[in-house]
Amino acid sequence: MSVQTLDSTEQKPLSWWQRLRANxxxxxxxxxxxxxxxxxxxxxxxxxxxxxxxxxxNPLIAQxxxxxxxxxxxxxxxxxxxxxxxxxxxxTVVSVFLETVCGLGIALLINKTFPGRGLxxxxxxxxxxxxxxxxxxxxxxxYNDQTGIITYxxxxxxxxxxxxxxxxxxxxxxxxxxxxxxxxxxxxxxxxILAGLQVIPNELYEAADVDGSTPVQSFWRITLPLLRDPLxxxxxxxxxxxxxxxxxxxxxxxxxxxxxASYADLRxxxxxxxxxxxxxxxxxxxFLFALVISLVFISMMRNMLRQI
Amino acid sequence: MLHEQREAxxxxxxxxxxxxxxxxxxxxxxxxxxxSSSAAVSLLEACGGNSNSQGxxxxxxxxxxxxxxxxxxxxxSIVDTFNNTIGKQKGIHVTWDQGPAETDTMLAKYNTMFxxxxxxxxxxxxxxxxxxxxxxxGWISSISDTDWPQSExxxxxxxxxxxxxxxxxxWATPYRLDLxxxxxxxxxxxxxxxxxxxxxxxxxSVSPSKVANGxxxxxxxxxxxVCDFVEVLYGxxxxxxxxxxxxxxxxxxxxxxxxxxxxxxxxxxxxxxxxTTYQEDQSLGTxxxxxxxxxxxxxxxxxxxxxxxxxxxxxxxxxxxxxYGGSGTAGHSALGGWNLAVNAYSRKQDQSKEFMxxxxxxxxxMAGILGASWTVTLSSVYNDPQVQAKQPFFKKLGPIxxxxxxxxxxxxxxxxxxxxxxxxxxxxxxxxxxxQALSSMASQLTTLVS
Numbered sequence: 134m135s136v137q138t139l140d141s142t143e144q145k146p147l148s149w150w151q152r153l154r155a156n157x158x159x160x161x162x163x164x165x166x167x168x169x170x171x172x173x174x175x176x177x178x179x180x181x182x183x184x185x186x187x188x189x190x191n192p193l194i195a196q197x198x199x200x201x202x203x204x205x206x207x208x209x210x211x212x213x214x215x216x217x218x219x220x221x222x223x224x225t226v227v228s229v230f231l232e233t234v235c236g237l238g239i240a241l242l243i244n245k246t247f248p249g250r251g252l253x254x255x256x257x258x259x260x261x262x263x264x265x266x267x268x269x270x271x272x273x274x275x276y277n278d279q280t281g282i283i284t285y286x287x288x289x290x291x292x293x294x295x296x297x298x299x300x301x302x303x304x305x306x307x308x309x310x311x312x313x314x315x316x317x318x319x320x321x322x323x324x325x326i327l328a329g330l331q332v333i334p335n336e337l338y339e340a341a342d343v344d345g346s347t348p349v350q351s352f353w354r355i356t357l358p359l360l361r362d363p364l365x366x367x368x369x370x371x372x373x374x375x376x377x378x379x380x381x382x383x384x385x386x387x388x389x390x391x392x393x394a395s396y397a398d399l400r401x402x403x404x405x406x407x408x409x410x411x412x413x414x415x416x417x418x419x420f421l422f423a424l425v426i427s428l429v430f431i432s433m434m435r436n437m438l439r440q441i
Numbered sequence: 442m443l444h445e446q447r448e449a450x451x452x453x454x455x456x457x458x459x460x461x462x463x464x465x466x467x468x469x470x471x472x473x474x475x476x477s478s479s480a481a482v483s484l485l486e487a488c489g490g491n492s493n494s495q496g497x498x499x500x501x502x503x504x505x506x507x508x509x510x511x512x513x514x515x516x517x518s519i520v521d522t523f524n525n526t527i528g529k530q531k532g533i534h535v536t537w538d539q540g541p542a543e544t545d546t547m548l549a550k551y552n553t554m555f556x557x558x559x560x561x562x563x564x565x566x567x568x569x570x571x572x573x574x575x576x577x578x579g580w581i582s583s584i585s586d587t588d589w590p591q592s593e594x595x596x597x598x599x600x601x602x603x604x605x606x607x608x609x610x611x612w613a614t615p616y617r618l619d620l621x622x623x624x625x626x627x628x629x630x631x632x633x634x635x636x637x638x639x640x641x642x643x644x645x646s647v648s649p650s651k652v653a654n655g656x657x658x659x660x661x662x663x664x665x666x667v668c669d670f671v672e673v674l675y676g677x678x679x680x681x682x683x684x685x686x687x688x689x690x691x692x693x694x695x696x697x698x699x700x701x702x703x704x705x706x707x708x709x710x711x712x713x714x715x716x717t718t719y720q721e722d723q724s725l726g727t728x729x730x731x732x733x734x735x736x737x738x739x740x741x742x743x744x745x746x747x748x749x750x751x752x753x754x755x756x757x758x759x760x761x762x763x764x765y766g767g768s769g770t771a772g773h774s775a776l777g778g779w780n781l782a783v784n785a786y787s788r789k790q791d792q793s794k795e796f797m798x799x800x801x802x803x804x805x806x807m808a809g810i811l812g813a814s815w816t817v818t819l820s821s822v823y824n825d826p827q828v829q830a831k832q833p834f835f836k837k838l839g840p841i842x843x844x845x846x847x848x849x850x851x852x853x854x855x856x857x858x859x860x861x862x863x864x865x866x867x868x869x870x871x872x873x874x875x876x877q878a879l880s881s882m883a884s885q886l887t888t889l890v891s
Contacts, residue, residue, distance in 0.1 A: 193556050213863065278715030279727050296654070296713030302870075388859075389662035389866055402549040405855045406556070406578055 180420070187414040193406050204414035208400075214415060217396040220307055220382070221422075224392065225375040228314045232371060233364070235315065236322025241356075243323070244330045254327075257320040265317065269384035272313045276300050276385070306390040310381040318374075322367055329363025330356070362437045369430040376422050393419045442538050444554070444561045446474045447505060450484075450536075454503055457489040464489070480536055483524055487534035501534040502792045506564040509540045509547065509779050515812035519805050527799055533792045535564075544568050544664060548855075555580040555786075563787040564796060569618070569778045569847060570664075570854045573607035577852030581782040583610040588794045589801070597801070597818045600776045604847035616800050617815040618778030620838075620845045621672050622760045624728065624736040624746070626652070633759070637676065637703055637766035640735065644711035647734050655711030657724040658737040662866040665720055667858050668775035669737060670865045671848055673700045675773035676765035681849045681861070681886070688891045693883035699767045701875040705868050717869050729754060737763065739777065740816055743834055760834070762841040774845040778818075810835070816842070853889055860885045 187204055189197040208214050243254055260268065275283045278298035287293040299305040333356065341351045382392035391399060397419060400412030431438070453470055456462040462470075467489060471481035487501040508516045520537040528534055541547050548571065554561050555578065567575065575581045589611070594602060601615030623640075625633050629647045634640040644655025659665035671681065679696035683689035708714055713727075721738060728736040729745065729752040736742070743760065746752045763772035781800055783793040799805055806819040810828055816838060822828055823835055851857045860882055868878035 277723070277726075278713060278718065279723075279730065279732065294714065296709070296715055298715040298718055300718050301715055387661065387663060388862065402552055403545050403855065404859070405574060405853050406552075407853070408856065409556075 183413055183417055183420075187410055187417050189410055191407055191410060192413075193409055200410075204411045205418070208411050208415045208418065213391065214393075214396055216303070217391045217393050220303065220386070220390060221376060221378060221392045221394075224307055224310055224314075224378055225372060228311050228318070228375050229368060229371045231311070231315045232319050232322045233368065235319045236326050236367075239319065239323035240326035240330055244327060254324075257323060259320075260317045261320045263317065265380040266384065268317055269313060269381050272309065272316075273300075273384055276309055300385055303386075303390045306382070306386045309385050310378070313381055313385075314375070314378070318371065322371060325367040325370070326360065326363060329360045329367075333359045362434065365430060365434050365437070369427065369434075372426050372430070373423050376426060377419060393422070442475065442505065442507070442561060444557070444559045447561045449474050450476075450503070450505075454484075454488050457485070458500070476536070483521070484534060484536055487524060487528065499529075499532070499534070501528065501532040502789055503534050503536065504563040504787075504789050504792050504796065505536045505538060505561070506566075506781075506796065507538045507540050507562045508566045509544075509568075510542045511539065511813070513813040515809060515815075518812065519800070519808050522804065522808070523796065523799050527795070531792075531795060533795055535796050538562070540566060551575075551580075555784075558786050560784050560787040563784055563789050563793040565782055565784060566616070566779045567613055567782050569601060569604040569615075569776055569780060570850075570858070572605045572612040572780060572782060573850050573852050574854045575782065576607045576610075576612040580785055581612055582785045582790060582794075583612055584614060584783075584794070584797075589614060589798055593801075596820060598820055598842060600842075600845050600847055601778050601780065601818050604776060604778070604850060605780050607850060607852065613780035613782035614797050614801055615778060615780045615818040616805075617809055617817045618776055618842075618845075619739045619741075620774035620776055620816065620841060621668060621737055621763055622740060622743075622774065622841065623763050623772075624738060624742065624758055624760050626731075626734050626754065626758050628757045629734050633761040634764050635772075637673070637764045640764050641707070641711055644734055648711065652732065652734050654713050654727065654733040656707060656735040656737075657712060657716060657719065657727050657733045658707075659719050659721060659724055660708065660712075660717040660866075660869055661720050661723075662862050663720060664858060664862075666865055667848055667861045668777065670701075670704065670861060671846070672737070672763050672773060672775050673704055673766075675775075675846055676700070676763060676769045676771075677703075677767040678769040682851075682890065687850065690883050690886045690890060692886065693879045696767055696769075697879055698875055701865065701868055701879060703766060704865070705871070705875055708869050708871075717866070740814070740834075740838070744814060760837060762844065771844050774841055776845045776847045778816075851890060856889050857886060860889065 186192045188199060188201055190200045190203075191197050239257065243250060243257070263271075272283075275281045276299050278284055278296065278301075281298070284293065284298050287299065288295060288297075293299065299309050337355050337359075338351055341355060346354070377394050378392045379394040379398065382390060383395040383398070386392070386395070388399065393415065397412050397415035400408045400415055402412075404412065449470070453462060453467055453474075457464070457467050464485060467485055468478070468481050471484065472478065476484065484503060487499045488503045489499070506520070511517075516537055520535050524534055541550065547568075551565060551567070551571075555575070565581075567581075572581065576583070594611075597615065598618065601618050602611065605611055605613040605615060623633070629651055630643055634643050640656065648655040659669050674681065674692075674697055677696045677700040679692070679694055679700055681690070681692045683691050708716055716724075719727075721742075724736055724738055725742050725745065727733050728738070728742075731753040740760075746758060747755045749755045763774055765772045781797045783790060783797060787793055801819065803819065803822070806817040806822050807825070807828075809815040809817045810822055811831060814832055814834070816835070823839060828835060848854075849857060864873075864878040864882035864885075867873045868875050873881070
């Protein structure tokens with residue numbers, strides 16, 4: 134590490150133009166050109182096109198009129214969309230936090246050697262293997278007000294009044310979505326973190342042991358710092374997934390408690406033709422949220438990316 | 442069926458007519474496209490040939506119809522009858538395609554097809570609230586006097602025809618309808634209620650002493666809530682839009698306030714508070730387990746509740762018309778129902794309309810009422826002794842049908858519905874008072890319809 138820093142302070146980094154000149158050839162750039170073009174066609178173009186569609190009054194008619202950001206203003210003013218932003222943000226923060234904590238716990242447990250470890254590792258992935266919409270339907274039955282087991286237990290504990298269901302209120306829908314998501318995605322988080330744990334060399338723990346470190350100290354001083362990069366990647370994946378949450382709110386909240394993505398879906402496909410462009414605007418807003426999250430994480434991971 | 446599948450089918454018919462495809466490979470390819478073998482054979486016999494070719498026998502025009510979901514097999518048999526009789530004479534062959542279970546899914550499917558200006562389906566079944574919306578987009582063709590004469594139209598129930606009319610023209614033909622009914626338990630309630638006050642007091646007298654809940658209905662935020670709301674509203678003599686001028690919003694009225702206040706007062710008292718998450722199936726689930734004295738639902742529930750394998754209350758219930766209140770004098774059911782419309786992008790307009798008119802004929806209507814217990818639209822079939830003998834249920838529907846009313850007709854129905862849903866739901870959840878809900882509903886509707 135120290136050698137690298139020394140090098141970089143001595144040599145001033147070259148500007149891209151100098152580098153181009155220094156190599157004296159365009160070959161490397163030609164070699165990455167196909168990749169760049171591909172990204173341009175399959176990622177950048179659809180993105181810009183969506184943005185273009187969202188600035189028209191009705192892209193489905195022959196002569197749509199450019200309306201600037203009017204669709205965005207309309208969507209942002211809609212109390213239902215404002216609610217959906219709040220729902221999604223709460224869902225994202227809480228679900229990612231819970232999944233990370235639980236995932237870390239499980240990963241630490243299954244990192245130890247014990248008989249049947251392979252079986253356990255495979256088995257914990259089962260909830261994650263279900264399509265989300267299927268697990269949402271399964272949980273919906275458990276949240277049912279007359280026959281659902283969760284409703285029954287909550288009513289037994291007097292956490293719910295008689296005749297009510299968790300899905301009857303917005304906060305209840307968010308809690309229901311959180312429970313289902315944590316159940317479903319914790320294994321995924323655990324597996325990613327486990328991969329990070331496996332590459333920490335055992336010698337470090339042995340050395341710490343010799344120096345008389347307690348297991349708690351080892352965890353805070355060795356495990357967590359070395360787990361930083363895998364954790365950041367796992368957090369990035371989960372946050373992006375959570376901000377785009379669709380299935381859970383589509384099933385549990387339907388029209389009354391939508392997430393940003395299910396709100397966009399309702400506008401796009403279940404409305405009139407005039408709702409299409411505002412629906413695209415809502416979808417672009419979801420994308421912008423995801424973009425901001427990615428940028429934050431990538432700036433945190435900059436050091437790691439440099440080493441690669 | 443996807444657009445690509447439709448194109449493949451049309452291409453296969455072309456090829457077999459010009460002798461470039463054998464019967465065998467036609468049938469193989471039809472199976473790949475997803476046709477059942479009987480449908481493929483029928484298509485081949487009717488369309489796969491002309492006078493010169495060797496492949497098939499007939500040179501009929503092939504049209505494709507997507508219906509709403511039908512698990513009884515009735516639509517398939519109606520189509521078979523058509524293909525073997527009138528279709529054969531006039532050179533038309535209809536392929537029936539099963540539709541999705543949920544109305545919202547179906548709307549999304551149609552939206553996608555029409556927005557792409559495709560003619561995947563020549564004839565489509567549409568819910569009663571969409572003809573105006575589709576017509577205003579130019580997606581479906583209007584039905585002229587020559588297609589279906591005025592004199593004929595008088596023989597059908599007026600409500601559905603009114604629902605399919607937009608700007609003075611008819612845009613779809615009503616095949617069958619749905620209407621809201623009040624189900625009550627005959628072992629608990631001796632005489633059914635006629636007013637909402639009676640409904641409430643009867644519910645309170647039996648629940649929770651004899652049965653867990655008083656009244657279950659549909660309070661979730663979705664299309665069904667609009668039906669339940671307009672039924673109470675019409676029962677109190679209120680309206681959403683002025684019946685003579687659809688650009689005038691009349692929902693912010695004392696009658697509507699009474700109606701909405703009444704509905705709000707049920708939640709958590711005679712109805713479980715979870716009723717705000719109920720759609721039809723949840724209400725039916727509670728009711729058929731014997732956990733409620735009253736239920737509002739559509740006719741389909743009747744057969745299910747009388748089936749002892751599915752229900753705990755067979756033959757212990759009956760249906761009646763919905764109650765009324767305030768200055769109202771009769772209960773009104775909301776009309777739902779399925780209507781046939783012709784895709785404006787289809788190049789087989791005449792043949793499609795021919796089939797549409799066949800679905801209105803006595804034989805197709807009788808097949809629907811006898812085969813699937815559907816409330817079809819031809820008035821005379823209800824007096825048919827065969828019908829009355831097989832389904833005594835229909836005797837009771839006569840007077841209820843006469844009072845049934847459609848939901849508001851609007852070219853922006855999806856948005857109108859969304860506004861009604863949000864505000865009624867907000868009031869039911871006590872997030873706003875009925876007064877606030879109605880005034881915000883009225884102002885949002887005004888911007889939509891005027």
